Amino acid sequence: xxxxxxxxxxxxxxxxxxxxxxxxxxxxxxxxxxxxxxxxxxxxxxxxxxxxxxxxxxxxxxxxxxxxxxxxxxxxxxxxxxxxxxxxxxxxxxxxxxxxxxxxxxxxxxxxxxxxxxxxxxxxxxxxxxxxxxxxxxxxxxxxxxxxxxxxxxxxxxxxxxxxxxxxxxxxxxxxxxxxxxxxxxxxxxxxxxxxxxxxxxxxxxxxxxxxxxxxxxxxxxxxxxxxxxxxxxxxxxxxxxxxxxxxxxxxxxxxxxxxxxxxxxxxxxxxxxxxxxxxxxxxxxxxxxxxxxxxxxxxxxxxxxxxxxxxxxxxxxxxxxxxxxxxxxxxxxxxxxxxxxxxxxxxxxxxxxxxxxxxxxxxxxxxxxxxxxxxxxxxxxxxxxxxxxxxxxxxxxxxxxxxxxxxxxxxxxxxxxxxxxxxxxxxxxxxxxxxxxxxxxxxxxxxxxxxxxxxxxxxxxxxxxxxxxxxxxxxxxxxxxxxxxxxxxxxxxxxxxxxxxxxxxxxxxxxxxxxxxxxxxxxxxxxxxxxxxxxxxxxxxxxxxxxxxxxxxxxxxxxxxxxxxxxxxxxxxxxxxxxxxxxxxxxxxxxxxxxxxxxxxxxxxxxxxxxxxxxxxxxxxxxxxxxxxxxxxxxxxxxxxxxxxxxxxxxxxxxxxxxxxxxxxxxxxxxxxxxxxxxxxxxxxxxxxxxxxxxxxxxxxxxxxxxxxxxxxxxxxxxxxxxxxxxxxxxxxxxxxxxxxxxxxxxxxx
Amino acid sequence: xxxxxxxxxxxxxxxxxxxxxxxxxxxxxxxxxxxxxxxxxxxxxxxxxxxxxxxxxxxxxxxxxxxxxxxxxxxxxxxxxxxxxxxxxxxxxxxxxxxxxxxxxxxxxxxxxxxxxxxxxxxxxxxxxx
Numbered sequence: 001x002x003x004x005x006x007x008x009x010x011x012x013x014x015x016x017x018x019x020x021x022x023x024x025x026x027x028x029x030x031x032x033x034x035x036x037x038x039x040x041x042x043x044x045x046x047x048x049x050x051x052x053x054x055x056x057x058x059x060x061x062x063x064x065x066x067x068x069x070x071x072x073x074x075x076x077x078x079x080x081x082x083x084x085x086x087x088x089x090x091x092x093x094x095x096x097x098x099x100x101x102x103x104x105x106x107x108x109x110x111x112x113x114x115x116x117x118x119x120x121x122x123x124x125x126x127x128x129x130x131x132x133x134x135x136x137x138x139x140x141x142x143x144x145x146x147x148x149x150x151x152x153x154x155x156x157x158x159x160x161x162x163x164x165x166x167x168x169x170x171x172x173x174x175x176x177x178x179x180x181x182x183x184x185x186x187x188x189x190x191x192x193x194x195x196x197x198x199x200x201x202x203x204x205x206x207x208x209x210x211x212x213x214x215x216x217x218x219x220x221x222x223x224x225x226x227x228x229x230x231x232x233x234x235x236x237x238x239x240x241x242x243x244x245x246x247x248x249x250x251x252x253x254x255x256x257x258x259x260x261x262x263x264x265x266x267x268x269x270x271x272x273x274x275x276x277x278x279x280x281x282x283x284x285x286x287x288x289x290x291x292x293x294x295x296x297x298x299x300x301x302x303x304x305x306x307x308x309x310x311x312x313x314x315x316x317x318x319x320x321x322x323x324x325x326x327x328x329x330x331x332x333x334x335x336x337x338x339x340x341x342x343x344x345x346x347x348x349x350x351x352x353x354x355x356x357x358x359x360x361x362x363x364x365x366x367x368x369x370x371x372x373x374x375x376x377x378x379x380x381x382x383x384x385x386x387x388x389x390x391x392x393x394x395x396x397x398x399x400x401x402x403x404x405x406x407x408x409x410x411x412x413x414x415x416x417x418x419x420x421x422x423x424x425x426x427x428x429x430x431x432x433x434x435x436x437x438x439x440x441x442x443x444x445x446x447x448x449x450x451x452x453x454x455x456x457x458x459x460x461x462x463x464x465x466x467x468x469x470x471x472x473x474x475x476x477x478x479x480x481x482x483x484x485x486x487x488x489x490x491x492x493x494x495x496x497x498x499x500x501x502x503x504x505x506x507x508x509x510x511x512x513x514x515x516x517x518x519x520x521x522x523x524x525x526x527x528x529x530x531x532x533x534x535x536x537x538x539x540x541x542x543x544x545x546x547x548x549x550x551x552x553x554x555x556x557x558x559x560x561x562x563x564x565x566x567x568x569x570x571x572x573x574x575x576x577x578x579x580x581x582x583x584x585x586x587x588x589x590x591x592x593x594x595x596x597x598x599x600x601x602x603x604x605x606x607x608x609x610x611x612x613x614x615x616x617x618x619x620x621x622x623x624x625x626x627x628x629x630x631x632x633x634x635x636x637x638x639x640x641x642x643x644x645x646x647x648x649x650x651x652x653x654x655x656x657x658x659x660x661x662x663x664x665x666x667x668x669x670x671x672x673x674x675x676x677x678x679x680x681x682x683x684x685x686x687x688x689x690x691x692x693x694x695x696x697x698x699x700x701x702x703x704x705x706x707x708x709x710x711x712x713x714x715x716x717x718x719x720x721x722x723x724x725x726x727x728x729x730x731x732x733x734x735x736x737x738x739x740x741x742x743x744x745x746x747x748x749x750x751x
Numbered sequence: 752x753x754x755x756x757x758x759x760x761x762x763x764x765x766x767x768x769x770x771x772x773x774x775x776x777x778x779x780x781x782x783x784x785x786x787x788x789x790x791x792x793x794x795x796x797x798x799x800x801x802x803x804x805x806x807x808x809x810x811x812x813x814x815x816x817x818x819x820x821x822x823x824x825x826x827x828x829x830x831x832x833x834x835x836x837x838x839x840x841x842x843x844x845x846x847x848x849x850x851x852x853x854x855x856x857x858x859x860x861x862x863x864x865x866x867x868x869x870x871x872x873x874x875x876x877x878x879x880x881x
Contacts, residue, residue, distance in 0.1 A: 079804075202806075203803075207803070207835050207836075209833075209870060209871060210834075213866075213870055216870060223870060223872035224872050225842075227846065227876065230839065230842065233810075233840075236839070238803075238807040238809070238836065239806055241835065243871070245872060
């Protein structure tokens with residue numbers, strides 16, 4: 001039986017890229033001098049799983065490089081090497097190289113071999129140099145011995161695996177989710193564990209004591225040490241492990257959880273985990289002969305997550321309720337951790353099954369499936385609304401009961417809708433995680449000291465929104481660093497600490513999410529912006545502008561106050577693009593600044609693009625939805641406040657400004673209830689950059705959440721309309737796109 | 752001075768690890784020292800950090816006491832961190848002395864050491880004070 005490994009490539013790449021991201025994030029958190037052990041473990045785990053995966057798939061360059069990296073990480077882990085700035089630079093460079101290699105392989109392009117081998121040389125040099133420092137006598141020879149073994153990818157697998165079947169199974173877990181074993185975790189199980197380390201276990205930085213301590217945490221642990229192999233004191237070699245243990249563990253523990261404890265000892269010990277009672281399930285029945293078989297049970301599950309273009313990881317019920325705080329990084333690492341590197345003979349013999357992180361309990365589902373679900377739920381909401389409306393016309397006791405049932409249905413529907421929406425939500429951390437690296441590099445390049453503070457990383461929002469918010473944030477952070485934060489000298493002169501702070505914050509505000517980028521730099525120079533704007537004729541020489549209006553100038557395309565463009569920013573494109581992107585997402589952007597104190601940029605975004613909070617308004621027999629985010633207020637006009645301006649049509653006075661009136665019935669060509677402006681209502685709506693208009697409607701109907709149906713996919717794009725929705729009575733209502741409406745209006749006025 | 756000695760021992764161990772030669776190669780010097788140390792009085796004090804990196808030193812220090820006829824007292828009060836490598840050395844020390852009817856006594860107590868003994872299943876052998 002042959003299995004085409006290529007079908008798993010997509011999943012491998014996707015998981016590896018995710019894993020590299022988490023590795024990078026962990027690297028950036030690594031403190032020079034006093035590194036967090038857990039972080040190094042996370043990094044190591046990622047490197048290890050990428051190595052294993054790439055070896056399985058025959059990407060030998062990646063496997064070989066990652067091996068060198070792993071060796072260094074191992075040194076760091078065991079404390080024989082200290083994390084120095086040089087090493088952390090080297091590790092970050094390695095991350096880049098790994099990413100580049102993966103991308104090259106993914107696109108079937110040649111790998112930049114020179115770059116890779118240069119860096120690999122640096123890594124090995126660094127490892128070799130530290131070897132002159134004593135201790136850890138024997139980590140060098142095994143590392144060297146293992147090195148050639150690792151890259152010997154598919155050929156080695158084939159020749160070592162007892163049967164092709166095993167080989168096939170070994171490949172499957174590359175995409176296997178952490179399902180399987182999780183189920184057995186609920187019941188109390190009695191496990192017998194035989195743990196027999198090889199002598200070199202200590203030298204690899206592993207300590208059985210730590211593992212046993214972890215096991216003891218999982219359940220009730222009975223330990224029986226085997227002192228037999230312990231030689232006479234004189235013959236004892238201080239750094240070799242002689243002891244072995246038979247353990248019995250009672251508890252609600254899954255096999256994978258146990259194996260995970262021994263994850264680090266992988267390849268350095270014999271491990272046998274047997275379930276003693278009560279049921280000899282398929283999972284544990286096949287323990288015997290070799291460990292290559294032992295890992296089979298965890299791998300027989302079908303590759304549930306077949307390669308798919310875009311996949312999001314969603315937590316199952318177990319973890320969904322808890323704010324996935326610790327989950328984010330480790331889960332990503334663990335889900336990418338599979339692919340036991342069943343490579344060399346040694347490794348096949350002692351390979352532990354892939355770490356199926358028991359805590360992450362998540363599955364991968366393709367986005368299309370979720371969209372389908374979302375759509376169906378949307379239809380359901382409409383049907384439910386229709387039923388409710390029908391029921392109001394009925395009378396009698398049965399109708400009463402029906403209404404009760406429908407009310408229940410409505411509640412359930414809302415919950416269902418929210419749950420489905422939550423499925424699409426990911427913590428904003430997935431976007432934030434790329435910034436520490438960027439900030440670090442930029443700061444280095446610009447010779448500034450910058451501290452990046454991030455809060456609210458766990459705030460969740462829709463994946464689609466998430467994907468589109470990344471670039472605007474990059475621009476804003478670059479701006480903060482390049483223009484906002486001053487050089488250390490200038491800061492010192494201003495009496496500020498030399499290191500500037502860029503603060504990235506996300507939080508829920510009402511039905512929206514607010515993302516703030518703030519810095520404690522010099523703030524915006526209003527006079528300079530104004531001068532520049534006057535220079536370019538954007539503002540008349542006599543015009544007096546409010547702060548808000550001045551800051552708005554920054555968002556003008558091509559507007560830049562910088563005399564010299566750097567490679568970081570200053571071309572004047574950024575902010576324009578930022579605002580456009582944010583608007584496209586139905587969000588708002590706001591700038592606040594205090595000279596000398598810093599500036600703050602607040603982006604308000606809807607939680608999802610699939611549902612919008614809208615105000616339904618009536619125009620004749622039609623209903624239109626105005627997104628609530630666009631609405632400033634609604635009012636009834638007095639005829640005295642209305643005037644006609646030549647060239648601009650009707651305007652009304654609103655807080656000292658004159659705003660144009662848009663008669664919606666004219667725009668959409670419907671017969672209104674009234675044409676008299678003082679008989680209907682005006683909804684003051686805001687488009688881009690505080691451009692406001694008054695929408696003249698017959699009446700306000702109510703606020704409701706509506707499920708957006710794309711007009712583009714079902715019909716075609718209409719200026720001024722962002723989509724449609726189906727109302728409770730089954731009729732279709734158009735959702736207004738206020739910025740689009742304003743644009744359409746101004747082009748019409750100009751024409 | 753002490754530092755350099757440790758370096759030398761570790762260095763030997765590294766170069767010959769694969770064949771486990773150093774264990775046989777090193778003892779002459781160590782034995783000479785241990786004989787010299789036989790007459791020493793007072794408890795043997797374990798350091799605060801008893802880990803694999805100090806294991807070689809721990810072994811050579813304990814090695815001087817392995818044949819001491821009088822009861823040997825190990826002061827464990829200062830042990831803050833201990834790993835399996837060090838526990839293994841202590842276990843071998845206690846066991847070898849026990850088989851020759853020689854006594855090892857404990858002085859002080861250490862949470863780290865007690866919990867390590869319990870977790871590693873060495874508590875019955877070491878018979879630490881409660």
